[in-house]
Amino acid sequence: MPEGVVCCLLNLLIVDDEKRTRDGLKMCLPWSEFGIGEIREADDGHTALEVALAFKPDIILSDIRMPTMTGIELARRVQAELPRCKFVFISGYADKEYLKAAIQLKAVSFIEKPISVAELKGCIGSVTDACRQEAEQHQRLADSAAKLESSIGMLQRDYAVQLAQGSPDADYMGLLLAESSFRLPSDGNYVSVLFHLHSALGPDSPPEHAAALRASLDAALANEFGRQRITTYVAGTIDGTRLVAHLQLTPSLSLNDLRASADRIEADFAGRCGKSSGHQLFAGIGLPVRGTAQLHRSYQTALTAVRQVFFLGSSRTAIFEEQPAGGAALPSDRLMREFGPLVHSCDHAVFPFIAALARDIRGHAVVSVDDVKMLFYKLLLLLYDEAHNKFLGRYMEDRKEEYLWHRVADSGTLQELLTFLESEVRAYLVAVASVGVQSRVVHETIRYIERHYQSGGFTISDIASYLQLTPAYLSQIFKKDTGQTINDYMNAYKVERAKELLAGRGVKLVEVAALSGYNDAKYFTKTFKRITGITPSEYRENALK
Known part of the structure; x- marks a missing residue:
């Protein structure tokens, strides 16, 4: 491969019924210098066909005469599936009939046995160059087609938005699209259908997630309109959450037909996103209008219809209905x-x-x-x-x-x-x-202790004040429901928190006391031993054994 040329590596398939020949072909050339990345081999035509269809080689170096299937038949069947695959035939027979067949199959070269390494090297160089040139040309054509299709698609989407907004630029954009064989007749009966995407995506969701949702909606719409053979329409996205489609009405396409189509689009969209995704799609069908110049009026009524969907039962599609003006506000x-x-x-x-x-x-x-x-x-x-x-x-x-x-x-x-x-x-x-009245008081008392135990300075009076009860009544209810006093519960809770801290060596004992709500380390040790039977130091040693 010439220096400075960067391209994808090519695949090579060697086909010959003699293993010695296959091994010799693999060893006689520095294949990587020709841009060959992977080499596979087969010992007969049928095996080669199976390998080729799975491996998809760029080049097949094949003997012509082989058991079960000749190289010519192999080439015919491979090129029917892989038309860009190039064949180089090897044969020990100077047979004009085979040569003629090879030429008809567009074989790049025909090499006779015994194989000349110099001849093979020159042949492979030509083939790999041809592969690269063809790939580059194919890519250029694909890029050009994609750019053209993208440009026309963007223009169509912008045209749909301009029509919805009643922009004077819509006429000019329509003329531009007519040059690409797309045309929305200026007269005729039209209607706007507006799809509103109610997304479950949060504000911090990556932009590509929103783009994927819009692509799913585009695909669902194209699928349904294709199925219904609706071809005279243009669609575009407004503010990322709404897609408007302007359609030309025909005698065979009623508003109820459109409602059914909208329902199928919503079902298709839900299937593409997943039933549990949380994304919802609503549709509003506007009033029919005459001519593309009036589509902005149909769009406005479609917008109203989407809002009307909010008040419906289970349906997610509404056809615009006139509502009486005025009306009292909600009481x-x-x-x-x-x-x-x-x-x-x-x-x-x-x-x-x-x-x-x-x-x-x-x-x-x-x-x-x-x-x-x-x-x-x-x-x-x-x-x-x-x-x-x-x-x-x-x-x-x-x-x-x-x-x-x-x-x-x-x-x-x-x-x-x-x-x-x-x-x-x-x-x-x-x-x-x-939760009874007394149980609620106990629950809130416990929650207060859990939130404030580290400060250590609060009293039963503080808890009672927070709950708007007297200290005596609070103590009575707590003792009756739990069987222990508030102070006993508080000390037991603090000791449990201290045990968690003592399970490692990262916190000093004096710090454990403070973090557990005890300002006095000696009192902490005394209380801890009274409840557990051992000192904090002994508990730590036992926990770390």
Whole structure:
């Protein structure tokens, strides 16, 4: 291989029924200098065919006369599957018929036995050069085709967005696309279909993940439109989460047909992403319009239809319907006032209230999705405040305000919000039922100790003040429910934490005392021995044995 030439290494298959010949061919040339990376061999035509189809060699150096299958027949069958594979034939027979067949099969060369190393070297040099030149040309053509296809595709996507926005540049872009044989007739009946991607990706997700989702949506749309033989359309992505497709309507393509197609696109998209991915796709079908110049009006109604999907039941596709203008805002304050007492008293009438809430929202002529989400956010905050007031610590452990807002904001439909609110209320009622008043006090006392034990300076009065109880009442409830005093529990808890620190040599005894909530190391040692029967030093020695 000439110096300075960088290319992929070539594969070579040597085929001859004599092992000595095969070994000699492998040894007689410095194959790597010709850019040959891997060499395999076969001892007859049938074996060579199997190896070639799996190995995909760039060059086959083959004897012509072999058992079971001649080199000519091997070449015919290999080149039917690997048309770029090049053959060099070797034969001890100066047979014109074989030579003629080899020429018809476009064999690069024909070498007679006994083989001249110089002749073989020159032949292989020519073949490898031809392979590289052909590969380079093939790559240039592929690159050019890809660039052209990419440019036309980008122009089509931009054209779709310009049509949706009613941009004056749309006409010019349409003329440019007409030069590439793509044409969207300016007259005719059209409709816009808008797909909105409700992604489960977080803000820190790599950009390639979002790109993969858009590619899955593009593929699902192309698959369905191809299946339905819908060819006169153009589609493009708007702001990364919406894909708009403008289609020319025909007598055989109704809006209900489009709704069915949109449902299949959503199912295809879900299959490509995985059922458990959390990504959701919604579709809105706009009003039909006359001419491409009016497609921006169809797009606006498709946008409204996507918003209408939020209020539907299980369907994820909506055809635009005119809604009466005006309408009263949601009575959020009244709903909060009704919800609060039901939650406070743990009244199961809260569930009929939620069902009525769903009917009220769906029955409103005009209500914004943002207003609905804000109402549910406030209702859930009220629920969590009541749980906090009832000392439902375990219930509130994973329920933070930040998590709540993201959960509400990420809901794609009203039904999701209703289901979430109902499940949170049910969990709240279960928590209330499973924890009595006294047990809740004990639980909160233990949580207070766990959070503050290292500071060491708090008293029973501090805990009682936090729980808004008297110290005497708190001590009475704790002793009754646990069988031990608060101080006994606190010292036992601290000693358990000290044991964890004493299991290694990395922390000095005086530091163990401080980290366990004891400011006095001597008192720590005394308490530790009273509870465990041994000193901290003895415990460490036993633990490290």
